[in-house]
Amino acid sequence: MGKTRTPYPAEFRAQMVELVKAGRTPQELAREFEPTAQTITNWVAQAERDAGVRHDGLTTAERQELTRLRRENRQLKMERDI
Structure with a gap:
């Protein structure tokens, strides 16, 4: 199983994106700081989606809304089944 760690702070991720x-x-x-090159590349891609530069995935806001709606849907199904 892979190693899990606490997510990097948003400010750190933004700083890495700006450096790229x-x-x-x-x-x-990646050599200078702890995250892998792929992780940094993913942060850059997500920042581009959030800025409207890329259209190949969900923005952070869309992801958060989807998570919220799934949670709400799960709760409503549980209430209905009671």
Whole structure:
């Protein structure tokens, strides 16, 4: 099973995204900081989705809404079954 850790703070993720936008590579940053290059690449892609640059997935807001709606749906199903 993979190693799990506490999520990186939003400020740290934003800082990594800005460094990539400024010209640093995810591989460089991975050597200097703890996250893997793939993790940093994922953060950059998500930031681009949130900014409307990419359209190949859900934005953070859409993800949060989907999670909330699924939770609400699960709760309503439980209440209905009682």
